[in-house]
Amino acid sequence: MSDTGSPGGSLSPIDKASFKRELTGVVPHLRAFARGLCGRPDLADDLVQETMLKAWAAQDRFEPGTSMRAWTFVILRNAYLTDMRRNRFRGEYDEGVAERILTAPAGQEEPIHLSDLHRALLTLPAERREALLLVGAGGFSYEEAAAICGCAVGTIKSRVGRARAALSEMLANGNIPRRSTDDDIAHRAILEELDTVAAGNGVSSRG
């Protein structure tokens, strides 16, 4: 009977089983949050797996009865920020949603596509993007989002407000980076992507 100190050793089998069940339950949300943050589905899923490993290793620190989704989001965002510093996720977005039409606002000829929204979202600074994702997509309250990001509630409100204003402006003016045009924004996005490719992280073939 060799007891190799297992990481979750202090949890009862029942606690462990419910931890696993709850963690399984939030995986779709982790995937959604990750994809909103970093754009590319494959990188997002890598991030989710990394998050699951870390959450599993830290399961002693999860307090039963609290929100598993909020707890794992903290882990995911920290992993994301670490990866961001290594320049993994720059200038990436998901083209898979490209053809889905979001809505056609009254008095506007061009419908807004989900892909436009997603691209616009990905141009935001990371901290505004995550704030908007948590509140506007994930349905967290400002207080919950502040706890996840480890900042003041007022900071979250301000970030969400700025993110909304920036997106509204981009979408209203059609000022969205687009591959097929060569305006300044697209140009910058392409340059950034070239950087990424040059660094060896890029997507090789597209179309």
Next chain:
Amino acid sequence: MASNHQRSGSNGGGGDGAQRRPPEWADGLKQLYDSVVEEALPDNFKDLLDRLDEMDGGGPSPGSNDNGQGQGRPAPDGRGNPA
């Protein structure tokens, strides 16, 4: 100097300012999120958790835990391979 410009008479009620009327694309943000949540979950996520669970020594079926009946481990004894 509490100059209150109220451009569109937006009255959030809480005086927070951050929560104005949600823009028309707001629903799209939720759609982006929900569309991923509703995707079928690839097997590798569940597999990962199952593997972690087993590594912790949990194992799906408790009980059959006796080893050492006769020859517990195959001794790698015998023919050493002189390379």
